[in-house]
Amino acid sequence: MSPVAILVAYLAILQVVFVVGYGVLFYVRRDRAARRNPASRESPPLDDLAASAHWWHRVQAARLSGDVARQGDRELLRQLLDDPHPAVQSAATASLAPLVDREVLGHLLDRLADRPMVVRLQQFALLKDTLPLTTPALLQRLTADASPRRLKSWIALVETIGSPALFARVASLHSHPDPLIRLSVARALKRYHDPEAEEMLLIALHDHDWRVRAVAARSLGTLGNTSAVSRLAAGMRDVRWWVRFRCGLALAQLGDAGRIALDEASRDTDRYAGEMATMIGGLSPDSVQELAEG
């Protein structure tokens, strides 16, 4: 065999490998799309799909598992909810919607912190839709001795749900020893229009962790209560850039009283406070809004 023929044969083999790979890829993709159509469910037994090594089979199992779970077998759905692949977790979450009971909900809440962010957000929406069940389960869990990791995810959930009873419980965690929990609390309280919450945010403005102080200032700006103006103006002298920045933005959100305080701060003998106030003072209301939300 001549070298040219060997080379041609070699290229031909590579071409075949590529064409087969390409064909399999797009066949499987089409196949997946077809299986999504309920009218063409010519699928193998559900248990086989759920145990498959291929995630797209497990996604299909997750989609179909809702029917089985309705007939009493919830173990499969739970197994798929805990699948390592985010797409399977997502499909199982979508199938779960009409089936949430106390037990399933507890499982969702306890594993919430372990989920990839996309699935967590999807489950937030699901838990919000089942509020009568979610509220007591969350109230039971939102305690200072809970694991900080879980606590953080539950506080974020409360921020999404927006229920006053839950906010009140979250506010009670404002003195938690973990600064990340205090930070989560300060962030969540920006959606809770309550004098007690505002008082706690004012206390958080003096937290020894600068991140908590910055987030508290941001929440006070969002709540829009002008009683915070003097404390925020004092925050313009904070040693941390971020705290001064957030206090300045919050003042700019608090109407005339805040703008006057900013104007005064721009003439402050503290150079850093003055510079920050000058920068924020030049922004238009829309720009302040954009920055404050960012």
Add this chain to the structure above:
Amino acid sequence: MNGLALAAGVGGGLLHVTGVLVVLFFVALHTALAVQLIAALPELWRHWDLEDEPALRPVLSSEALPTVSVVVTGLATASGTEAILHSLLALRYPRHEVVLVHDGAATGGLAALIAAFDLYQVPPAVLVNVPTGVVRSYYRSRRHGKLFVIDKAYVDLADDLNAALNASRFPYILTVDAGSRLEPDALSRLMRPFLLGHRLAAVAGAVRVDHRNATSGWLAGVQEVEAIRDNAFARLGWNNLGGPLSTHGGVLLHRRDLLLEIDGYRGGTADPEFDLVVRLRAHLRAQRLADTIPLIPDAVAWAPAPVSARAIGRQRTLVRRGELDVLRTRGGTIFSTRHGLARLLAPIHLAAVTVLAPVLELAGYLILAALLVTRGAGDPFVPIFLLAVPGFALLLSFWAIALEARVRPLDSRRDVLRLSAFAVAEQVGFRQWILWNRVRATWSALRGGPSGNPDLPVPATGTEGAIPEGHGVRAR
């Protein structure tokens, strides 16, 4: 007479051995590229899982997505800078900011920006985490709270990127060249891998050549094919080994905390972004972190190709110098991740592509010319060389076009034919012309020691030449 015959025999033998070496080298090199393209197939598959998942679509545009600072550096005209800023401010993403670094001299570009965006000077209220050259002033926009402009003296690209790193507020940073254009949903697409819960240090996206540019000709067309093959899909294949080695001609979404941990970008390098990726990998290895830097196949960014011979030449020189810099300074630690195979393969691959390939290919063409002159086309080396070098490369270009047709629905069959025609043109003329440039760049970089600051400014995306001297905004 005997002496002459002996010399001819030795010369012929040497030619034969060199010819065999050249062919074997290119078969191996192109096979490696073929393996990367085949390895890109399952990567595409993995990538589509969430894109296809209907339940996740609303979540991917959620307000809860992490915030991103988009950093713009590079060369562009005043109107070009204005256009890219408008497009970046309008990106479809819940919360992001745009940080532009303007380091032009008194060209009038800054004045144009001040007028266009109602910029006002603000005090230097920026936390300096990484030391940089002197910043002249900072500007905010009264109209767009998301916009922040840094006006500073030009030092080098790394210095500009560090200034932007200091000024950016958000936990993720996307670096973009001023000559590029981002797709409206680019940030969501680049952020998606982070949302999956995998351990990532950064996410890369390939920049495609913008063929809609009116100045596009065949030179732009062949570079489009080249970019699809080498920058998009060959690099996608590296995802299996922890992510592509070089990210030149791409956009990178970084985690700001990691950039600060390694003290930002390093000055005095030809390609600071490439250097940073290499240092980042070394840092991850030292910290025993398994975070990777994957590439996503999506068409997220576009840039016009350089269309003058001079611009192409300078761009390629810059790329080559960046690669040689990395090879020289960090050859042993290029791929410091947990992936042992990659640590072995990456320096070999980089050395083969950067140093050996241009030299051996040039030798191959010289042998080809010598044989054609002395023996005509009948010598077996002629078809073997043509098959192993331009022929094999052409086949791989066709594969890349086939993959591209799945990622970015090409407008029509005519588009596929257009790209296929450019793929042929790349192998007949353009490749040989670029080869000469690569040899010169490699030689000059090897001879000149560390490249330091090459005769910059040279745009990474080839907008150079379009800027009238003294009238443009030098954002870099």
